[in-house]
Amino acid sequence: MxxxxxxxxxxxxxxxxxxxxxxxxxxxxxxxxxxxxxSERMSHQLLVQMGGAALSTAMAQSPQQTQNLFLDIFGLGSQVGLLLPxxxxxxxxxxxxxxxxxxxxxxxxxxxxxxxxxxxxxxxxxxxxxxxxxxxxxxxxxxxxxxxxxxxxxxxxxx
Ligand SMILES: [Zn+2]
Structure with a gap:
C-alpha cells in the first residue's frame, strides 16, 4: 500500500x-x-492524484454525495490499485x-x-x-x- x-x-x-x-x-x-x-505499476500514483481531486470535491458536497464518491474511489482503487495482479x-x-x-x-x-x-x-x-x-x-x-x-x-x- x-x-x-x-x-x-x-x-x-x-x-x-x-x-x-x-x-x-x-x-x-x-x-x-x-x-x-x-510504483513500477504506476497505478498508485494515478490513484493518489484522482483520490486527491475527488476528496476536495467531496468536501463541498452533501454527506450522501461524499459517501457515494468514497465508494467510487474505493471501486477505482480496487481495480487499478489493488486488484491488478x-x-x-x-x-x-x-x-x-x-x-x-x-x-x-x-x-x-x-x-x-x-x-x-x-x-x-x-x-x-x-x-x-x-x-x-x-x-x-x-x-x-x-x-x-x-x-x-x-x-x-x-x-x-x-x-
Ligand atoms: Zn505478489
Missing part, C-alpha cells in the same frame, strides 16, 4: 493456518514493497525475496510450499480472497519455490 504499509485481511488466515504461514504472506508482500513493485517477473522476485525475509525473521521457508499448495487448492470452489485474486498460484510458482527454498534456508539455519 502507499507509504510502505502491508495490510492483511482475515480471509487469508484459514489458508495461512499458523504464524509461519502468515510469515509467507508478510514476507512476500514486504518484498513487493522493498522491490518497489507498486503483479507481473509474473515481479511475483517471482517477491517469492524469492519473501522467502529470504521470512527466514531472516526466524520462520522456516519450507512452510511456503504448503501455503502455496493450499492457495492453489482454495482456488477451486469458494470465492477467492483478495490476496488470492491478485496472486493466482500455479504449477510454475510452486516449482520456482522449490528452487528458491534452499537459498532462503541458509538464512534460516544460520540463526
Amino acid at each position: 502507499p507509504g510502505g504499509k502491508v495490510c492483511v485481511y482475515t480471509g487469508i488466515l484459514p489458508v495461512t493456518r499458523d504464524e509461519s504461514g502468515l510469515a509467507v504472506v508478510m514476507g512476500h508482500e514486504i518484498a513487493h514493497a522493498v522491490a518497489n513493485h507498486s 503483479y507481473s509474473r517477473v515481479q511475483e517471482s522476485e517477491a517469492d524469492r525475496l519473501g522467502l529470504i525475509f521470512m527466514a531472516m525473521a526466524g520462520y522456516d521457508p519450507r512452510v511456503a510450499l504448503g501455503f502455496w499448495q493450499r492457495m492453489a487448492a482454495s482456488q477451486q470452489g469458494q470465492a477467492p480472497s483478495e490476496f488470492l485474486s491478485t496472486h493466482p498460484s500455479d504449477v510454475t510458482r510452486i516449482n520456482n519455490l522449490k528452487v528458491y527454498i534452499p537459498e532462503a534456508l541458509k538464512y534460516y539455519l544460520k540463526r
Whole structure:
C-alpha cells in the first residue's frame, strides 16, 4: 500500500493456518514493497492524484454525495490499485525475496510450499480472497519455490 504499509485481511488466515504461514504472506508482500513493485505499476500514483481531486470535491458536497464518491474511489482503487495482479517477473522476485525475509525473521521457508499448495487448492470452489485474486498460484510458482527454498534456508539455519 502507499507509504510502505502491508495490510492483511482475515480471509487469508484459514489458508495461512499458523504464524509461519502468515510469515509467507508478510514476507512476500514486504518484498513487493522493498522491490518497489507498486510504483513500477504506476497505478498508485494515478490513484493518489484522482483520490486527491475527488476528496476536495467531496468536501463541498452533501454527506450522501461524499459517501457515494468514497465508494467510487474505493471501486477505482480496487481495480487499478489493488486488484491488478503483479507481473509474473515481479511475483517471482517477491517469492524469492519473501522467502529470504521470512527466514531472516526466524520462520522456516519450507512452510511456503504448503501455503502455496493450499492457495492453489482454495482456488477451486469458494470465492477467492483478495490476496488470492491478485496472486493466482500455479504449477510454475510452486516449482520456482522449490528452487528458491534452499537459498532462503541458509538464512534460516544460520540463526
Ligand atoms: Zn505478489
